Amino acid sequence: MSNATVTATPSASSFANWRQYIPYLGFVLIFVFFSATLFNKGFLDPNNLLNILRQTAMISIMTVGMTYVLAAGEIDLSIGMVAGLASLVVAVGMDWYGPIVGVLAGVAVGCIVGLINGVLTTRVGIPSFLTTLAMMGIARGTAMWMTQTKSVPILDDAYIWTFGGGSLGPVPVLVIWTIAVAVVGHVVLRRTIFGRRVLATGGSETAARYSGVDTRAIKMRVLIISSVLAALAGMLYAGRLHSGRFQLGEGDELSVIAAAVLGGTSLFGGTGSVVGSIVGSLMIGVINNGLLLMGLEYSQQLIARGAIIIVAVAISQSRKQ
Amino acid sequence: MQTTNAEAPQRPIAVRLTGVSKHFGGVRALDDVNLEVFGGEIHALLGENGAGKSTILKVLNGVYAPTAGTIEVNGAPLNEHTPDAAKRAGIGMIFQEMSLVPTLSVAQNIFLNNEMKDSLGLIDDASAAKRARTLFATLGVDIDPLALVGDLSAGQRQLTEIVKAISRNVKILILDEPTTALSGGEVEKLFTFLRRLKSEGVAILYVSHRMDEIIRIADRATILRDGHHVITAPMSALTLDKIIEYIVGRRSRGFSDVARINAIRGAPLLELRGVSGPRRPRSIDLTVYAGEVVGIAGLLGSGRSALARVLFGIDPKISGEILIKGAPVEIANPRDAIAHGLALVPEDRLRQGLVLEHSVEVNSSISILERLSNWIFVSPARAEAAADRQIEALRIKTSSRDAPARTLSGGNQQKVVIAKWLNTEPDVFILDEPTGGVDIGSKAEIITLVRDLAARGKAILVISSELSELLTVADRIIVMADGRIASETARSEFDDPVPGDDVGEQLQYAERQLSTLLQKAHTHV
Structure with missing residues (x-):
């Protein structure tokens, strides 16, 4: 076992090894940059750092799902809207039948959307790009229609503690959710047969199929995982903001895809690192926070964030050629 | 003709196909085909492209379900037609398409969908790497189990693929063109290994277009044509001519039928002076004249295709000079090459x-x-x-x-x-493996076409792994090894000084000469 931890890295080619650390190096660089430039604006304040972690939790969790989808050679654009829909379904379900039903209904949203995405992609044969693009609109429309675009307040304290506001000692519950999803996600991708099949399917679908892997089932499952994690993110948004709103998660798919790619996951399938994805998410969180502390206007933040992501992704892609 | 194998009754039948048909819509890819492979034999499956070989292999491997007919493995009928069921029955397949995942390591690929697990039920890549290392050691193959498959050479990938199948405790091994990417030494290793597997009772179904290999390695052969079974016979009862006759049918259009016209050399159209690429080729001096076909032989990695890529501006030229019609030209990209009258028919025409x-x-x-x-x-x-x-x-x-x-x-x-x-x-044609994956009849037609082009005053470079093809098409043959030109020989020098009557035998003689030259070139490296 002691050996296994050394050699179990995914692309264990000794030549390729140094490349794996580029995401981490990038994170450190950005972090050091903001630490230096925003030294007297409270960037390194523990409260600010915890806040970054809290704000990034939802993106991190969705990025874990996206890592699976990208590793299997597919993409899921519907996650942001699924999160918004799930936040509303949780709030409404809780309002009518109590928190347990609400949570189950929220998870069900993820399962159902993922299943539809999966069936359309693997059985009907529509590329996941189109399936999930269409699903993006359907999920958002459903969410807006459900409550005539009104937000639904959440009053249940237990729910709010578990899915948003709570802390265990100094550790926010949102961080615990992130760590739990990341650890399970990492182990499953790296050390289980399912994870290996996901990587094989994305690396070469033909080769995987000829090796006896049911690639359609794999793709179906990664799309369900992604949707369920998006629903979980939506439930966390709802808990954090004490309400379900259709706008929650809006635009997150782009942050999530960027985070995954920053973390070293290929858009072309076959490679993926959950740890890298978490680092990528944190990078996005740190950038958002740093730009805010710099006092940039929202419009300027958008431009700066876009530019930083393009540069970072360009660097992480160029190493693959 | 009936199966005439005296040993047959004593041997167990490893796999038996009875009356197997496979239809795709109205197309009958296989029609009522019978095939028996014994344990401990190497059985060649021969036929032109489209004869139904690939379909049989896919049926055996569970990728296709047969439309009609039965499959028995070691006497037990195989009712479920999925890759998993075939695997459980002990059928292991080496695919032409390369069934490896480039983004996974060698060891991870070998144990793909067959992963070794630790006590917690998690994948144990360390043990897998160790076992892969042992497997490679027994095979005498030098591949790092931790290397990414995407970083391997084509030959190493093929070997990995074979080792992958072998690691699956395979009783019936199916090899589809296993040597296309292998160097001569690797082929020898493969054959030695196949003979060992054979002596251990493994049934081997061997598909190849390379008749010299079939003749050397196979015990019996089954020949298909247009989805039908033509004959099954021991190799001792078959000669190259007979095989080609059965494969092609009555329309005999073998290489021997292509009339070789000695070219009238015109002006030099393409001249290379000390041309080197990034790694290969290395200081190539070569002149190709109008009306002439120059064949380039060499094993995989000898720099044949790299030379074509440099000429066509795909790879950068590091040093040396290229002259077209006597004038020096700079070729920085394919557009320049086309503008200067070059044309490249690439190896991988599909892509x-x-x-x-x-x-x-x-x-x-x-x-x-x-x-x-x-x-x-x-x-x-x-x-x-x-x-x-x-x-x-x-x-x-x-x-x-x-x-x-x-x-x-x-x-x-x-x-x-x-x-x-x-x-x-164009004035200059470069053809890289122009008949790769093409059936014998069409090969002859393409060769005729190339000769016609030469007769119209074009200068032509043909790169090929098939010696008989080079000998048929070329006026001069260059042998490349390790990026350099190892020898340059006029086609006529390969001829038997005392030619017999049989055109096929003459070609075989020349092929032996060229093959020897090729082997020598590589041993000097």
Whole structure:
């Protein structure tokens, strides 16, 4: 076992090894940059750092799902809207039948959307790009229609503690959710047969199929995982903001895809690192926070964030050629 | 002719196909085919492309379910037709398409879907790597189990693939063109290994276009034609000529039928002076004259294709000089190459030469759209006329110029690629494996076509792994090894000084000479 931890890295080619650390190096660089430039604006304040972690939790969790989808050679654009829909379904379900039903209904949203995405992609044969693009609109429309675009307040304290506001000692519950999803996600991708099949399917679908892997089932499952994690993110948004709103998660798919790619996951399938994805998410969180502390206007933040992501992704892609 | 194998009754039948048919819509890829492979034999499966070999293999491997007929493995009927069921029955397959995942390591690929687990039920990559190392050691193969498959050479990938199948405790091993990417030494290792497996009772079904290999390694052969079973016979009862006759049928269009015309050398069209690429080729000096076909032989990695890439501006030229019609030229990219009258028919025509979904017309006219256009609009009438002209000139067999390239046979697809380049009226043609994956009949046609081009005053370079093809098409043969030119020989020097009557035997003699030369070139490296 002691050996296994050394050699179990995914692309264990000794030549390729140094490349794996580029995401981490990038994170450190950005972090050091903001630490230096925003030294007297409270960037390194523990409260600010915890806040970054809290704000990034939802993106991190969705990025874990996206890592699976990208590793299997597919993409899921519907996650942001699924999160918004799930936040509303949780709030409404809780309002009518109590928190347990609400949570189950929220998870069900993820399962159902993922299943539809999966069936359309693997059985009907529509590329996941189109399936999930269409699903993006359907999920958002459903969410807006459900409550005539009104937000639904959440009053249940237990729910709010578990899915948003709570802390265990100094550790926010949102961080615990992130760590739990990341650890399970990492182990499953790296050390289980399912994870290996996901990587094989994305690396070469033909080769995987000829090796006896049911690639359609794999793709179906990664799309369900992604949707369920998006629903979980939506439930966390709802808990954090004490309400379900259709706008929650809006635009997150782009942050999530960027985070995954920053973390070293290929858009072309076959490679993926959950740890890298978490680092990528944190990078996005740190950038958002740093730009805010710099006092940039929202419009300027958008431009700066876009530019930083393009540069970072360009660097992480160029190493693959 | 009946099966005449005296040993047959004593041997267990490892796999038996009875009356197997496979239809795709109206197309009968297999029609009532019988096949028996014994444990401990190497059984060759032969036929032209489209004869049904690939279909049989896919049926055996569970990728296709047969439309009719039964499959028995070690006496037990195989009722479920999935890759998993085939695997459980002990059928292991080496695919032509390369069934490896480039983004996973060698060890991870070998144990893909068969992963070794630790006590927690998690994948144990360390043990897998250790076992892969042991497997490679027994095989005498030097591959790092931790290397990414995407970083391996084609030959190493093929070996990994074979080791992968072998690691699955395979009782019936199916090899589909296993040596295409292997060097001579690797082929020897493979054959030694196959003979060992055979002595351990493994049944081996061996598919190859290379008859010399079949004759050396196989015990019996089954020949298919147009989806039908033609004959099953021990190799001792078959000769090369007979095999080709059975494969091709009565229309005998072997290489020997291509009349070789000694070219009238014109002016030098292409001259290379000390041309070197990034790694390969290395200081190449070569002159190709108008009306001449120069063949380039060499094993995989010898720098043959690299030379073509440098000539065509795909790889950068590091040093040396290229002259076309006596004038030095700079070729920085394929557009320059085309402008200077070069044409490259690439090795991988499916990916590099053709858009399979597009029609014959679109594919053949893509290179000359400017000429077929009025201002920015492509003239349909002119494009159609140009396509029809080429279809007729090259005798491309297609239902119409509107048929997608996908629907053509390999040989005819290759002709479309050649047509595309002919339209640009090049002076120098470079053809990389022009008959790769093409059946024997079409091979001869393509060779005739190449000779015609030479007769029209073009200078032609043909790169090929098939010696008989080089010997048939070329006036001069260059042997490359380790990026350099190892030898340059006129075609006539390969001829038997005391020629017999049999054209096939003459070709075989020449092939032996060239093969020896090739082997020598590589041992000197």
